Amino acid sequence: MEELLQLKQFLQQGKIDEALVIVDELEEMSLGDKVNKIDSYGVILLIHLIKQNAENRSTRSWQLSIENAVREINKINKRRKASGYYISKAELLDILEDGYEIAIKKAASEAFEGRYEAEELATMVDKEGILSQAIELIEQG
Template identity: 55%
Template sequence: MEELLTLKDLLLQGDIPSTLMIVEELEEMSSNDIIKTIRSYAVILLLHLIKQQAENRTTRSWEVYIRNSIREIQRENKRRQAGGYYLTREQLRETLEEAYLNAIDEASLEVEEGRYEVQELEKLVNGEETINRALDLILPAQSSYNN
């Protein structure tokens, strides 16, 4: 990674301000990767919650997708060494809201074998309720989820 070599050179030169800029860039890149991964799993989670709500039923495979997505989101969001979480509750909500658009698109292809257009499906499901349910499933039971 070119940034690490640049960082090493700047440290050896004693250029602390430039070094800090590179560190901030690396932090932002890492954060963007984490958000992207969480968003991908959020689409899967929301897709299956939408299907449950629209079809008023569930299947074992949907339940497995939901559980696996929750676990992966929790794993990606947890800071292993520093402790805590990468995304705050509000940032996680924003990520779910962004993912919802993709999830409802995908759900329109799957709910009742593609019977509904996106606009029709949006009328069948409560998007806010679905996002809230996803958030409740993802967040730890403790109310101390702050970052």
């Protein structure tokens, strides 16, 4: 809120360069918020894809979580007024890769009733295949 008041003040004073700096900061904060939300939903997506891959099965609950995560990622990433997306496919893949380690740890506590440690579960699944499947689901979403 403080940034908006300062922005208004700069515009009223005709300090365009200072106002543009604040606009850049606001854009960066907004994008950072979108990245954080996409990361959270991406981890949820990966957890369920990992469990599906490891256990070679699915449940309605897992499928609903996958569908919801994909829907939320696309909703957050879609530019409403301008066409296109905030975050590119390559950036999405980077976000998913960053979240993969926490996803494997969380999936290990759930898959096979928590019998395997994250490192063991990681050897049972195809990381690249799961990341590719996640991107594909997001693109189709």
